[in-house]
Amino acid sequence: MEFFERFAIPHPSPAIYASMVAIVLVSIGIVAGLTYFKKWGYLWREWLTTVDHKKIGIMYLVSALLMLFRGGADAIMMRAQLSAPDMKLLDAQHYNEIFTTHGVVMIIFMAMPFIFAFMNLIVPLQIGARDVAFPRLNALSFWLFFAGAMLFNISFVIGGSPDAGWTSYFPLAGNDFSESVGTNYYMLAIQISGIGSLMTGINMCTTILKMRAPGMTLMKMPMFTWSAFIANVIIVFAFPVLTVALIMGTTDRLFATNFFTTSNGGMDMLWANFFWIWGHPEVYILILPAFGLYSEIISTFSRRNLYGYSSMVWSMVLISLLSFLVWTHHFFTMGQGALTNSIFSITTMAIAVPTGVKIFNWLFTMWKGKIRFTVPMLYSIGFIPLFTIGGVTGVMLAMSAADYQYHNTMFLVAHFHNTIIPGVVFAMLAGLTFYWPKFFGFMLNEKIGKVTFWLLTVGFVLAFFPMYITGLDGQARRMYTYSEATGFGALNMLSFVGAALMAIGFVTIVYNVYYSFKNSSRDIGSDPWDARSLEWATHTPVPEYNFARTPQISSSETFWDSKKNGHVLFKGEIEEIHMPNNSGVPFVMGIIFFIAGFSFIFALWVPAVIGLIGIFICMAMRSFEKDHGRHISVKEIKETEEKLGGAK
Amino acid sequence: MHIDNSQPLEYSTQQNQLNILGFWIFLGAEIMLFATLFTAYFTLEGRTGSGPAPAEIFEITPVLIETLVLLTSSFTIGLGIHAMRLGRKNAMLTFFAITLLLGLCFLGVEIYEFMHYYHVGATYQTSAFTAALLTTLGTHGGHVTLGLFWGTFIILQVKKRGLTPETANKSFIFSLYWHFLDVVWIFIFSFIYLKGMM
Ligand code: HEM
Ligand SMILES: [Cu+2]
Numbered sequence: 001m002e003f004f005e006r007f008a009i010p011h012p013s014p015a016i017y018a019s020m021v022a023i024v025l026v027s028i029g030i031v032a033g034l035t036y037f038k039k040w041g042y043l044w045r046e047w048l049t050t051v052d053h054k055k056i057g058i059m060y061l062v063s064a065l066l067m068l069f070r071g072g073a074d075a076i077m078m079r080a081q082l083s084a085p086d087m088k089l090l091d092a093q094h095y096n097e098i099f100t101t102h103g104v105v106m107i108i109f110m111a112m113p114f115i116f117a118f119m120n121l122i123v124p125l126q127i128g129a130r131d132v133a134f135p136r137l138n139a140l141s142f143w144l145f146f147a148g149a150m151l152f153n154i155s156f157v158i159g160g161s162p163d164a165g166w167t168s169y170f171p172l173a174g175n176d177f178s179e180s181v182g183t184n185y186y187m188l189a190i191q192i193s194g195i196g197s198l199m200t201g202i203n204m205c206t207t208i209l210k211m212r213a214p215g216m217t218l219m220k221m222p223m224f225t226w227s228a229f230i231a232n233v234i235i236v237f238a239f240p241v242l243t244v245a246l247i248m249g250t251t252d253r254l255f256a257t258n259f260f261t262t263s264n265g266g267m268d269m270l271w272a273n274f275f276w277i278w279g280h281p282e283v284y285i286l287i288l289p290a291f292g293l294y295s296e297i298i299s300t301f302s303r304r305n306l307y308g309y310s311s312m313v314w315s316m317v318l319i320s321l322l323s324f325l326v327w328t329h330h331f332f333t334m335g336q337g338a339l340t341n342s343i344f345s346i347t348t349m350a351i352a353v354p355t356g357v358k359i360f361n362w363l364f365t366m367w368k369g370k371i372r373f374t375v376p377m378l379y380s381i382g383f384i385p386l387f388t389i390g391g392v393t394g395v396m397l398a399m400s401a402a403d404y405q406y407h408n409t410m411f412l413v414a415h416f417h418n419t420i421i422p423g424v425v426f427a428m429l430a431g432l433t434f435y436w437p438k439f440f441g442f443m444l445n446e447k448i449g450k451v452t453f454w455l456l457t458v459g460f461v462l463a464f465f466p467m468y469i470t471g472l473d474g475q476a477r478r479m480y481t482y483s484e485a486t487g488f489g490a491l492n493m494l495s496f497v498g499a500a501l502m503a504i505g506f507v508t509i510v511y512n513v514y515y516s517f518k519n520s521s522r523d524i525g526s527d528p529w530d531a532r533s534l535e536w537a538t539h540t541p542v543p544e545y546n547f548a549r550t551p552q553i554s555s556s557e558t559f560w561d562s563k564k565n566g567h568v569l570f571k572g573e574i575e576e577i578h579m580p581n582n583s584g585v586p587f588v589m590g591i592i593f594f595i596a597g598f599s600f601i602f603a604l605w606v607p608a609v610i611g612l613i614g615i616f617i618c619m620a621m622r623s624f625e626k627d628h629g630r631h632i633s634v635k636e637i638k639e640t641e642e643k644l645g646g647a648k
Numbered sequence: 649m650h651i652d653n654s655q656p657l658e659y660s661t662q663q664n665q666l667n668i669l670g671f672w673i674f675l676g677a678e679i680m681l682f683a684t685l686f687t688a689y690f691t692l693e694g695r696t697g698s699g700p701a702p703a704e705i706f707e708i709t710p711v712l713i714e715t716l717v718l719l720t721s722s723f724t725i726g727l728g729i730h731a732m733r734l735g736r737k738n739a740m741l742t743f744f745a746i747t748l749l750l751g752l753c754f755l756g757v758e759i760y761e762f763m764h765y766y767h768v769g770a771t772y773q774t775s776a777f778t779a780a781l782l783t784t785l786g787t788h789g790g791h792v793t794l795g796l797f798w799g800t801f802i803i804l805q806v807k808k809r810g811l812t813p814e815t816a817n818k819s820f821i822f823s824l825y826w827h828f829l830d831v832v833w834i835f836i837f838s839f840i841y842l843k844g845m846m
Contacts, residue, residue, distance in 0.1 A: 133666045198677055206670040236673055240680035248688065248783070257772055257779040258697065259688070265695030265776030270688060616797075623801045623818075 006602055010160045010180045011093050020157045049582040051135035052544055056142050057120030058439060061432070063146060064114040068506065070153065071110050074102035076503050079463070083496035085484040095480030096163035097182065101156065103166025107282070108190055109149040111420070112197060114428045115289045116145070119204055119228045121439060125535035125542065126222045128213025128551040133206040135580045141196040141203065143590025148193025151597050155185040159602065162186040165478065167275055167330075168249070170260035170268040175253055184601040187250040192593050194239055194246070201235030204228060213534075215553035219313070222533040222556055223299075223306060227292025230316045231285045234323065238281040245274035254603060269334065276327035284323040286420070288316055290427030291358060294380050297430055298362050300531045301377035302369025305557055308361040315354035322351045332400040333407045341400035348398035352391060359384060374529070375449035379430035382457050383422045390418030393468065408478070411471025414464045421460055429456075429509070437528045441541050442520035448512040455505030462498025466491035526645070532560040537569055539644035545577045545632060548641050574637050580629040589618050651813060656733055658820035660813045671821045675828055682832050685784045689840065692776040699775035702844030705768050710761045711841050714754050715833065721750035722830040725823045732819055737811050741803055744819070747826065748799045751792055758789050781840070788836060791829050798822060 009016060034040050047055060077098055081090045090098065120138070124131055132138050155161045162182035164173035173183045208229045212221070221229070248259040249271065258266040299306040306312065328336065328344040362384060371377065393415040397403055406412065429452075437443045467475075470488045482488050527536040537559045538547050549570045554561060561567040596611025598604075651660050659665055693702065728743030762782070765771070770778045802822050806815045 133670060202670055202673045202677065205673050206666055210666055210669055236677050237680050240677050241684045244681060244684040244688065248779075251772075251779070251783070255772060257783075258774075258776045259692070259779055261776075264697030264699070264774070265692060266697075267692060267695060267776060270691055274684065274688075620797070620801060623798070624805065 006181065007158050009157065011097075013094065016156060023157060044584070045582070048587045049584045051131070051139045051580050051582055053120045053124050053132050053135065053138060054439065054542055054544075056138055057117050059142055060113040060117035060120060060145070063149060064110050064117055064428075067105055067110040067113070067149060071102050071105040072503060072506055074098045074105065076499055078102065079496045079499040081480060082482075082492045084493060085482055085486070085489045087481055090480060092480045093163065096165075096478070097156070097161040099478055100162045100165050100186075101152070104152065104162070104186065104190070107166065107286075108193060109152060111286045111424050111428075112193075113145055113149075114424075115231065115286060116141075116197075116200055118224070118289060118293065118428070118431050118435070119200070119232075121435060122535055123204060123207065123225050123228050124211070125538065125546055126225045126533055127208065127211060127216060128534055128547060128553065129207065129211040130546050130577065131580065132203050133211060134203050136583055136586060137199055137203055139583065139586035140589060141200040143586045144196030144199070144593055145193045147590040147594040147597065148189045148191075148196070151192065151594055151601075152185055152189035155182060155189075159185070167279070168271075169275075170249070170252070170271045171262050173249065173271075174261055181601050184250070184253055187246050187253065188597040188601050191243065191246045191250070192597050194242055197235055198239040198243070201232040201239065204232040205236060208232070213551045213553050219310065220553060220556045220558075223295035223309070223312060224289070224292035224533075226313055227288045227295070227316060230320045231288045234281045234285050234288075234320050237324070238278045238285070241274055242278035245271060245278065250600070254600065269331075272331055272334070273327065276330045277324070280327045280330070281320075281323040283420070284319055286424045288319065290424045291316070293427045293431040293434070294362065294383060296533065297376045297380050297434055298365050300434075300529055301372045301374055301380075302366045303372070304365055304369040305532070305560075306361065307364035307367075308357075309556060311357055312361055315357045318354040319351060322347060322354075326351065329398055329400070332403045345398055345400040349395055352395055355391060359388060375444070375446055375453060376430040376434040378450065378453045379426040379433075382453065383426050386422035386457075386460070387419060390415060390422065393418060406471055408476060409471035410467040410475045410477055413477050414467035414471060417464050421464075426456070434529065437524055438535060438540055438542065441524070442516055442522055443524060443528060444512050444516045445520065448508060448515060452505050452508045452512065455501050455508060459498045459501030459505055463495050463502060464498070466494045532557040534559050537562070539641075541644075543640050543644060545579060545637070548574050548637050574634050574641075576634055577632045577637060578629055579632060581627055583627075585618055585622065589615060592618070657811060657813055657816035658732075664813055664817040667817055667821060671824060675824065678828065682787070682835070685780075685787060686835065686839065689780040689784050692780040693844070695776040697775035697777075699778055700768065700770050702777070702781075702840075705765055705770045706841055706845050707761070707764060708841075708845065710757050710764070711837065714757050714761070715837050717750050717754045717757070718830055718833050721747045721754070722827050724750065725826050729820060729823045732811060732816060735811060737806065740811075740819070741806060744799060744803050744806075748796055748803075751796050751799070755789065755792055755796070758785070784836065784840065788829065788832055795822070795826060795829060798825070
């Protein structure tokens with residue numbers, strides 16, 4: 001019995017049982033559907049074994065959107081619980097679990113794959129490469145992310161969710177205060193997907209440094225590629241810190257070590273430091289690619305080249321350096337002394353300077369431009385004032401003395417959502433709309449897109465601005481209820497209405513995809529927005545080899561120059577192209593990691609060891625394997641090009 | 649595959665150059681990993697709880713043997729790569745084999761060392777200090793273990809397939825890895841053992 005008790009949920013509720021049933025039914029449905037339509041072979045050949053960066057990008061995209069809905073469901077439950085005083089929808093334990101999974105899912109399993117989706121989809125095309133440097137490693141990165149995400153998501157039906165917050169501070173996250181396996185899920189799921197992220201970082205850095213088309217010097221790289229590059233450099237330096245912290249957290253929980261305990265010399269603040277040495281750079285890993293997307297979109301729809309290209313680059317470099325020097329602002333109030341607080345206060349505020357430079361560059365780009373108010377552009381325009389407010393409240397939080405007033409209140413929750421939703425989520429939706437035609441061959445409907453934009457913007461303001469006020473009034477973060485006498489009720493109700501509008505907004509995205517799939521024209525050419533950089537210079541849909549001939553680069557907006565100033569992009573004859581073969585190993589490794597991770601979570605040592613051996617065998621097999629890929633013949637390329645509208 | 653003969657074999661194809669750069673970046677990440685472990689160790693060094701302090705458990709002899717053996721192995725793998733550049737396959741294989749034997753020797757002494765810690769009551773669970781110590785050493789030792797397998801696979805491949813751009817590339821990358829482990833050990837030796845025994 002003891003054995004099965006571990007898998008039982010410590011705090012079951014009807015909602016969880018309903019979810020269990022739903023998960024089982026959906027899984028059966030998927031399996032049955034695949035079998036009925038005989039799609040297993042297609043799925044295996046085209047997706048599960050693919051090493052094509054575009055397909056991997058699409059898989060990241062789909063996963064990120066799914067996780068957005070999971071995280072969103074958590075959000076709406078929290079807002080509903082807080083919508084009125086003394087609400088009984090959730091109890092304290094459930095609220096703890098939900099804000100924890102919401103935070104983790106949103107940051108690690110929604111925002112990260114979203115940026116990886118865009119990096120995968122766009123970077124190789126923007127630099128004129130055939131693929132990333134290590135295509136198979138890229139597939140493995142995806143499957144590790146996916147294994148981690150699935151592992152995290154089953155926590156609430158098997159064994160119980162983590163409940164110590166997405167920051168998982170010790171001793172709260174230790175065995176004494178978090179008894180269920182929930183925090184084990186946290187440690188292992190994030191570890192597995194984190195390894196994937198690190199490998200993406202290495203892969204992308206190598207790709208960008210070594211695989212640019214002839215003529216593309218670093219200072220001629222398109223802005224999104226620059227932002228992706230900086231973000232990946234941050235990944236390479238930040239993620240190993242998280243890896244170590246998670247290992248220590250795991251051993252504390254599973255093997256009774258004393259890294260973060262409060263006895264035998266353990267030090268809980270060590271976790272806080274490690275967590276935020278990774279955690280603060282992490283927010284720049286998310287926001288810089290978002291800035292990159294905004295730069296592409298703003299210059300395209302202002303029909304002007306980006307104002308201050310080199311200051312854009314240098315500000316990102318500066319931000320990446322500063323991002324490693326501010327982590328302590330997350331615990332100003334945890335007793336580290338005035339000098340330390342002052343130093344971190346100042347470094348934090350310093351980040352506002354390069355960020356301000358970027359904001360002004362976007363404004364100047366629009367200044368004399370001929371703006372087209374398309375959906376991606378609306379998000380970009382909405383982003384600027386909203387994000388600025390988020391930045392200003394961030395500077396307020398950075399004043400360490402004042403932070404004693406609003407630390408861990410709703411003010412903080414309002415601040416970071418105020419940067420991360422207009423900053424990251426809007427950018428991703430803008431990018432989604434912008435790049436959709438390139439990868440799916442039809443445009444998303446502009447009218448529905450605008451409705452989505454307004455629902456999200458209005459919803460966002462209603463949902464989060466009231467929290468600034470309740471926060472300053474003392475409504476604490478992570479509190480599951482409050483009494484009538486506090487007077488927080490009305491503003492929280494307003495927040496709930498806002499969150500509901502946002503939920504509707506997210507649903508309209510799905511509707512938009514469905515509607516546009518049915519009704520949009522498929523005859524859109526390869527450059528429907530009249531855009532500027534290289535990814536628009538190839539066909540739609542993009543052939544697997546990206547470019548039949550290697551492009552010749554003359555400026556950061558080479559495609560625009562080729563359209564307007566007579567620059568010749570493609571010279572010479574078509575030659576044979578070398579491409580990597582598909583492989584099932586990354587997918588299998590994803591499964592093995594999932595099984596090993598699950599076994600560690602429940603301290604099932606036999607399958608855990610078998611899993612580790614399996615991983616080792618996969619690596620050994622890879623070492624001995626002789627796979628030199630294959631060649632696409634000139635004839636084949638010519639035929640493909642013919643079919644897609646003639647070689648340009 | 650296009651082979652550029654003006655370059656050493658391990659750099660001679662585009663994929664080879666990518667692999668080497670990618671591996672350097674990976675080593676950058678590894679530096680961060682060990683830097684974090686060292687940070688944890690220095691933070692927790694004095695936090696021995698009810699367990700022993702560093703000076704009470706460290707023994708100089710095994711550590712000196714470990715150091716000597718590992719430093720020598722870094723030298724022999726350097727000779728191996730030199731032989732590879734000269735195209736002397738058998739010499740290279742010999743030096744690689746010696747390197748791995750030295751690595752095995754290192755590992756043996758390290759296992760002895762760990763048993764010693766166990767016997768004097770400095771286990772993984774004793775205190776924050778012991779946990780940090782054993783994690784740092786264990787991570788390095790784990791890397792060495794992995795390296796032993798990896799190196800063996802490479803020897804087998806060079807033996808079977810000869811010195812091709814591919815096997816040369818793998819061997820070179822493996823040598824970078826091995827040197828890196830040596831550098832990490834020098835830090836462990838100086839800042840964990842010597843500092844701890846002073
Ligand atoms: C879409 C609408 C969203 C709503 C309505 C929402 C709402 C909330 C609420 C009510 C909380 C918890 C407040 C409390 O501590 O009691 C919260 C926490 C949090 N949210 Fe969101 N959120 C949304 C989107 C996002 C997004 C897009 C992200 C990140 C990409 C995000 C990241 C987080 C994080 C990291 C926490 C902290 C969790 C913790 O305290 O451990 N949220 N959110
Ligand atoms: Cu921060």
